[in-house]
């Protein structure tokens with residue numbers, strides 16, 4: 001039977017986390033919910049289902065959500081949760097587990113759960129069914145299925161367009177390499193392909209494919225419904241992790257945290273890194289890349305399309321309105337961010353400064369007695 005096991009005494013700073021709750025779900029599966037900060041409003045954050053997920057990872061990701069929502073001007077705080085179970089569970093077991101998770105978080109009312117790695121809009125429908133609260137729900141339930149529509153991939157393409165408008169990239173013919181071909185990577189590939197870019201390498205957990213002339217992305221997307229990109233006949237299979245060293249204009253890590261560390265950052269041969277995944281690079285990796293003149297668009301700007309879409313759903317907007325909101329917010333945020341970088345801030349610091357300025361202003365309006 002599920003239960004709330006405890007609230008660990010987690011180290012906090014001036015932003016949070018406000019609460020870290022450890023859960024024991026049906027069948028004894030451990031889970032954790034971190035609500036980092038609610039200064040700007042209810043905290044939105046995905047539910048990650050992955051055998052290796054840890055409370056430390058969830059707490060870090062929750063902070064990322066606080067900063068991301070603030071940086072793009074949303075009326076929301078940041079949270080995240082993790083369920084330590086493998087993604088390939090039998091359907092009935094998976095549903096029972098997600099429903100058990102929902103029951104456990106019923107009392108965490110300032111947390112709005114959404115989809116993340118290992119969960120999808122069906123999972124959010126189950127959560128909503130249990131507690132009347134979730135974003136990224138199926139359209140039939142009045143939701144906006146952000147992963148099906150590719151909100152984050154769209155946002156990455158908007159960011160790339162802003163870089164183009166500032167003379168940092170020419171999308172027509174730009175060589176793109178994408179690590180991870182899930183909800184984020186696949187839609188980023190499609191949107192950039194539509195803008196004339198050449199997606200020359202793509203990987204998933206099982207392998208990678210490359211074609212220096214550009215992969216046929218619509219065909220690859222269909223093919224990957226039931227194959228790994230490595231088997232795609234329209235390119236040559238390469239070693240999965242060699243993708244990071246592809247010579248290209250833009251590298252998009254869109255898979256796991258910390259894939260770029262001091263060592264792997266040394267292999268990168270891209271001019272620009274657009275962080276599709278959350279925390280895909282360690283601090284040391286970001287610094288090493290910066291030292292080599294690589295422009296890194298940090299996750300809290302580049303991949304904010306998903307949370308903008310989730311927040312739009314929570315405000316009752318339609319999918320069309322949500323995508324307009326993604327374009328507007330990411331244009332504004334990327335332009336402001338570039339201005340700060342041009343003025344001398346590091347890419348990460350520029351994004352952090354944008355977020356903390358807004359959080360500080362908002363905190364001034366909150367009751368403090």
Ligand SMILES: NC(=O)c1ccc[n+]([C@@H]2O[C@H](COP(=O)([O-])OP(=O)(O)OC[C@H]3O[C@@H](n4cnc5c(N)ncnc54)[C@H](O)[C@@H]3O)[C@@H](O)[C@H]2O)c1
Pocket residue numbers: 115116117118146147151152179180181182183184185203204205206240254255256257276277278303304305306307
């Ligand atoms: N879905 C969103 O809207 C959204 C928004 C912001 C950030 N993110 C972040 O983006 C990342 C991807 O999310 P997603 O929703 O696309 O997940 P997903 O589960 O749909 O896809 C993940 C992809 O990464 C691949 N992968 C995993 N490990 C890999 C490895 N070592 N090498 C190469 N490929 C690997 C998987 O095979 C899969 O193709 C995560 O870090 C997530 O937190 C997602």
